[in-house]
Amino acid sequence: MSGITVYPARSILTMNPARPRATHVAVREGRILGAGTLEELAGWGDYTLDDRFADKVLMPGFVEGHAHTSEGSLWRNTYLGWFDRMDPAGKTWSGLKTIDAVLDRLREAEAQLPADAPLSAWGLDPIYMDNQRVNRAQLDSVSATRPIGIIHASGHILNVNTKALELAGLMKPGINHPAIPLGSDGLPTGELKGPEVMTPVGPHVGFDRSMMDCDEQGLRDFARLCVRTGVTTVTDLASRLEPETVEMMLRVTGEDSYPARVVPLRFFLGLPPKELVAEVVRLKALATDRCRLGRIKVVADGSIQGFSARLKWPGYYNGAPNGLWYCAPEQMAEIYENALAAGIQVHTHTNGDQATELALDTLGPALLKHPRRDHRFTLQHCQLADTAQFRRMRTLGMCVNLFANHHFYWGDEHYRLTVGPERATRMNACRTALAEGVPLAIHSDAPVTPLGPLFTAWAAVNRITASGRVQGEHEHIAVDDALWAITMGAAYTLHLDGEVGSIETGKRADFAVLEEDPTKVDKMALKDVPVWGTVQGGRVFPASKL
Amino acid sequence: MTLPVTVIGGYLGAGKTTLVNHLLRHAEGRRLAVLVNEFGALPIDADLIEAQGDDLIAIAGGCVCCSFGSDLTAALMQMCALDPAPDHVLIESSGVAIPGAIMATAALLDGIRCDGIVVLADGGSVRRAFDDPYIGDTIARQLAQADIVLLNKADLAAPDLADWLASKAPGAAVVPCERGRVPVEAVLGLGPQLVPQGHFHHADALFDSLVITPQGDPATLARTLAEGGFGVVRAKGWMQGAQGMALIHTVGRQFSAEPAGADARAGVVCIGLKGQLDVEALRRLT
Numbered sequence: 001m002s003g004i005t006v007y008p009a010r011s012i013l014t015m016n017p018a019r020p021r022a023t024h025v026a027v028r029e030g031r032i033l034g035a036g037t038l039e040e041l042a043g044w045g046d047y048t049l050d051d052r053f054a055d056k057v058l059m060p061g062f063v064e065g066h067a068h069t070s071e072g073s074l075w076r077n078t079y080l081g082w083f084d085r086m087d088p089a090g091k092t093w094s095g096l097k098t099i100d101a102v103l104d105r106l107r108e109a110e111a112q113l114p115a116d117a118p119l120s121a122w123g124l125d126p127i128y129m130d131n132q133r134v135n136r137a138q139l140d141s142v143s144a145t146r147p148i149g150i151i152h153a154s155g156h157i158l159n160v161n162t163k164a165l166e167l168a169g170l171m172k173p174g175i176n177h178p179a180i181p182l183g184s185d186g187l188p189t190g191e192l193k194g195p196e197v198m199t200p201v202g203p204h205v206g207f208d209r210s211m212m213d214c215d216e217q218g219l220r221d222f223a224r225l226c227v228r229t230g231v232t233t234v235t236d237l238a239s240r241l242e243p244e245t246v247e248m249m250l251r252v253t254g255e256d257s258y259p260a261r262v263v264p265l266r267f268f269l270g271l272p273p274k275e276l277v278a279e280v281v282r283l284k285a286l287a288t289d290r291c292r293l294g295r296i297k298v299v300a301d302g303s304i305q306g307f308s309a310r311l312k313w314p315g316y317y318n319g320a321p322n323g324l325w326y327c328a329p330e331q332m333a334e335i336y337e338n339a340l341a342a343g344i345q346v347h348t349h350t351n352g353d354q355a356t357e358l359a360l361d362t363l364g365p366a367l368l369k370h371p372r373r374d375h376r377f378t379l380q381h382c383q384l385a386d387t388a389q390f391r392r393m394r395t396l397g398m399c400v401n402l403f404a405n406h407h408f409y410w411g412d413e414h415y416r417l418t419v420g421p422e423r424a425t426r427m428n429a430c431r432t433a434l435a436e437g438v439p440l441a442i443h444s445d446a447p448v449t450p451l452g453p454l455f456t457a458w459a460a461v462n463r464i465t466a467s468g469r470v471q472g473e474h475e476h477i478a479v480d481d482a483l484w485a486i487t488m489g490a491a492y493t494l495h496l497d498g499e500v501g502s503i504e505t506g507k508r509a510d511f512a513v514l515e516e517d518p519t520k521v522d523k524m525a526l527k528d529v530p531v532w533g534t535v536q537g538g539r540v541f542p543a544s545k546l
Numbered sequence: 547m548t549l550p551v552t553v554i555g556g557y558l559g560a561g562k563t564t565l566v567n568h569l570l571r572h573a574e575g576r577r578l579a580v581l582v583n584e585f586g587a588l589p590i591d592a593d594l595i596e597a598q599g600d601d602l603i604a605i606a607g608g609c610v611c612c613s614f615g616s617d618l619t620a621a622l623m624q625m626c627a628l629d630p631a632p633d634h635v636l637i638e639s640s641g642v643a644i645p646g647a648i649m650a651t652a653a654l655l656d657g658i659r660c661d662g663i664v665v666l667a668d669g670g671s672v673r674r675a676f677d678d679p680y681i682g683d684t685i686a687r688q689l690a691q692a693d694i695v696l697l698n699k700a701d702l703a704a705p706d707l708a709d710w711l712a713s714k715a716p717g718a719a720v721v722p723c724e725r726g727r728v729p730v731e732a733v734l735g736l737g738p739q740l741v742p743q744g745h746f747h748h749a750d751a752l753f754d755s756l757v758i759t760p761q762g763d764p765a766t767l768a769r770t771l772a773e774g775g776f777g778v779v780r781a782k783g784w785m786q787g788a789q790g791m792a793l794i795h796t797v798g799r800q801f802s803a804e805p806a807g808a809d810a811r812a813g814v815v816c817i818g819l820k821g822q823l824d825v826e827a828l829r830r831l832t
Contacts, residue, residue, distance in 0.1 A: 172656075176650070179650075196648075197654070199618075200654060325642040327642070328558050328641045329681060354680070358680055
């Protein structure tokens, strides 16, 4: 018995330009023997014909190059977002369009909780409700005795009720903090606008872990979302990677039934640069096929909608002061230099164009000190980069992972408020990146926006904003380019393009199993192509059986 | 009893860690608790360390150090819960942090008194850094929030740098020093010991002090000392007010007045740079 399985499919999009389409794919030992016709594949020897995908369309398993496994943990709380969203169990929660609907869902959830549990919810985004703020009186109407906390979609604002403020010692007059708005009674309104004021209250409302770290159940639940969205390789883009987290991730991903390859990046804070790089070298040696340790994530600035991103002149459209650095230039240089010397890859969060400029200015001299070919240092988000910056990325050998989903969810805000029409129109410039020869991935940043590479591809292809406007036709990319970005493009940014990202001889048997051919549907329907499930390392994971 | 908190800010290389170690070496009986942001190597000189636990370093003289990472509030609560309690908390911020934001968060806790924001400026490089397109505005924000600007590496400074810093840090006291060597009472105020009497000189010949015994409203006096242009870097002491004895503090332009025990002895110590402390004008307040 050779152990060869051959899957016929309605069509197979291989992402192998030499053979873009096939009817059959042969799998052995979790890898692809080849894709082609049955006759061609028969030459490999005896096989079992498995026709369960005979009416499906196979693509390479999608690669999500910027997500956080903490989305898995968040789903244990009540979802309050504006948009419909699917949970790990496959249930789609309807989006809530009014504050009353938000309060109703909170009441339903509250009624099911044991007496001593806080009520924790997430995903609220008031920008879609004319920026109506939720206050503690409204939450008190849900419960005056149980602490309640709601994390906004941005992850940077927490709404709480009076009980939660009392438990945290903040229900008092005289507070003078820019992130804690006060009501006419001189007491906090219950809105806590920033991580530094969320942390004192978080533990009282069930958010005692940082958004960064996943727990065991969260890691399992996140993998179920991966199967439902066709993802077989997913990054956990900023983890503290404490020893117990590393042990847990290696153990859970190593289980026979774990359906995804996780690529956790070590968050840069907590260690001086030299020790950081040494730690990541150590972690890299622990890596397994399904837990690819050994990369660094640096965060240079904040977010554009939070006005904490660093912008070049002339700054924010509404006149807000420039944002914040989360990494000093000298610190970035030291990390880059040590990482290049040790052969460790660095992904850098840069939202504003000044942060992107700093990363470019820093990598150039670092490469002169420590020349390294094929470093593939990647700029993550990089939402405001201009054409000249994309040219510099190419020259320096960098990759970019643009935040295509953001354009849909917050594009209107950027147009109206943060960066103004001209720059909003060219944000997340996928076409420019491709035209200038920068290896391109696109991402969801789940849980900031939902995991779903086909949606992300749709967003990059159509550049529709939440209000329905097309914003920046010049930056449209073709469906084929978008499908490349969510497979080979993202794999390339992780140095995994030799292993995954296409269906061709020798690669991992990772497939997204689709009900329709994404190249044959209307490009506006790309996001609606149903996902049957995945094949990961030759193991079949139907979404219906999770 | 409230726990005074001082935030120590300033850009990378300005000398924050050197200052912290200097203060630990010259704590003069104060039990200092040092909170450091997690970026960076061990911030305490090895010879000062008595024991190193998982999250707390024990330092000679009953002082401690821990890192606060993303949860300053939890670290501060841990400091408040120490037995015996520390006399003063120093928060060393990261080089790109905005110290006012850190102080605002610290102030949320009950039992905390915001003692002041000390921002270090590198005498040799601060002006160049101020014009840097990347970090210039960060340094401007840091300076603008300072109550005391320590002009460190003063030997490298141009003659007009102190005046320039004063213009960028309105209301703050600008204190030149080298390698962070400043009298601990200028940065942290006098310790819990009794207030000395009269006009006295510091071991450090740069500083001058005066004890005054003013009358009137304590809060008004504290404000006057902070804003009156007397060259006062710090003032601390007790005075009789309408509601009884009050303890007043000023640091740069920060001031506070709080009720104190009736057994306190009246007297407010004003510390300033020699030649800048306006001894005559301060005496007229009495």
